[in-house]
Amino acid sequence: MRRLPIAALTPLTLLALLGLLAGCGATGDGVLSADTVRVAVRVDLPGIGARGPSGAVEGFDVDVARYLVGKLGKKAVFVPVTAADREKVLTSGRADMVLATFSITQDRKERVLFAGPYQLSYQDILVRRGETRIKNVRDLAGRSICEVKGSNAGQRVVEERKVAARLVPFDSYGPCMERLLSGEVDAVTTNDVILAGLAAESSGLRLVNAQFNEQRTGVGMRLGDVEGCEAVNRAITGMYQDGTAKKLLKKWFGKTDLPISTVSVPQFEGCS
DSSP states (O other), X not given: OOOOOGGGSOHHXXXXXXXXXXXXXXXXXXXXSSSEEEEEEOSXXXXXXXXXXXXXXXXXXXXXXXXXXXXXXXXXXXXXXXXXXXHHHHHTTSOSEEOSSOBOOTTGGGTOEEEEEEEEEEEEEEEETTOOSOOSGXXXXXXXXXXXXXXXXXXXHHXXXXXXXXXXXXXXXXXXXXHHHHTSSSEEEEEHHHHHHHHTTOTTEEEOOOOEEEEEEEEEEOTTOHHHHHHHXXXXXXXXXXXXXXXHHHHHHTXXXXXXXXXXXXXXXXXX
């Protein structure tokens, strides 16, 4: 192909090429690049993220998001997300951050950059209040466990703990609660903060407090946004140092069976 000499390019063409070159390598889509940050949150988890009486979304993750985005000097706009779509909202550009009980795993870190964790919890078990035979994860052997699509909690019981439980998948926790209360499934397992919020909605359920598999809940961000990730980590540190983390945990889970006596700054994963 014949090359066009530089001298033959018109001034307007040169300006256009310079503009294209200047855009190469510029991210422009990090959380620090705009005045508004779109934050994906759950709207189906009481205590974590759910619609309040006014229709506005509220909960622990929502309040944490407001705090962190505020510390960045930005305004938060909330985008509803399901467990199955947490990665997709980032890769598709529909959200800039995800605070939606998003546990940090090596597999997810291949596709998502994680700030934090902003909260440490444990996997636990939710059962009917009259159920006394399930006291720990081993007691789930031969039982049916409701699992929400996009969560890996049930899979961890079977594969990591080698417990021969039967997984029953559903799209959200609503059907799981219905099946648990009716006796169609024996238990639900996931992060204890999720289960505590669900248990608070029904007097017929109780949290076992089995506490296994530490869960490191992080802020999902797009790969490459290292500067934004580091800024979020600084904000998380401030949230623990100024007492906000403890205050929010007590606000949303103080009346549940969730143990929240120990609140310390989690060890961060690193943003590289």
